[in-house]
């Protein structure tokens with residue numbers, strides 16, 4: 001089918017040599033993507049997409065640009081480029097990452113275990129009730145160690161996960177404070193973004209929780225407080241949501257129900273697919289965009305949405 005519609009999932013505009021989740025798109029590449037979108041598609045926010053669905057018709061080539069998590073790049077690199085291209089975007093922000101002096105836990109962990117400053121030697125952690133140890137920088141590739149530690153930490157409540165991350169960073173002999181290249185938004189910056197006519201702010205839980213790992217009450221708390229805290233920052237209703245970690249297996253029926261109960265009008269996963277006028281508005285797909293130039297991006301739009309920009 002030609003001229004379909006999609007939501008695109010980005011995280012950062014940065015050059016990051018240590019990027020195990022491929023979250024960083026080079027700023028120049030993002031500019032190329034936005035130029036293509038401005039010229040060949042109909043870019044909309046989540047709120048505009050919802051209205052289109054209510055009218056029963058999503059115009060061909062509708063594209064929703066989204067950014068997850070709340071890196072400071074949103075103000076320094078991304079908002080100026082959106083403005084230049086005239087492309088609106090929806091930004092899903094982790095409420096307790098705002099004004100925090102730490103990096104996102106997956107970045108801090110990557111710095112301590114993979115990057116040029118990474119530690120070497122035996123790392124011992126007690127995760128929950130389970131004591132584990134890893135030989136870091138030994139025969140097992142650092143990436144494999146990283147994935148293993150990451151998977152163990154992901155399943156823990158936020159407080160414990162953050163405490164364990166601090167332990168790993170200290171073990172590597174690194175400071176706990178965020179690198180300027182990996183810092184998160186400050187509240188004044190978030191406030192400015194929300195006032196930008198091209199930007200809609202959406203929620204992404206309080207602590208970037210892995211919802212499938214929490215009990216129902218814990219899931220509701222993460223989803224509700226994420227919304228309330230963001231609304232206090234931006235002084236306006238927050239009506240869209242994106243599930244952290246975002247595959248359906250990371251979410252589940254309980255979280256879906258909590259998102260509906262909390263009153264979100266739309267919610268996004270991180271699994272690819274096209275936007276359609278029917279289907280569950282609390283399970284909308286998004287296409288993950290990696291670092292690629294304009295040509296690669298054009299091929300992606302063609303392959304997944306039948307949008308020809310040649």
Ligand SMILES: [Zn+2]
Pocket residue numbers: 068069204208243244245
């Ligand atoms: Zn996220």
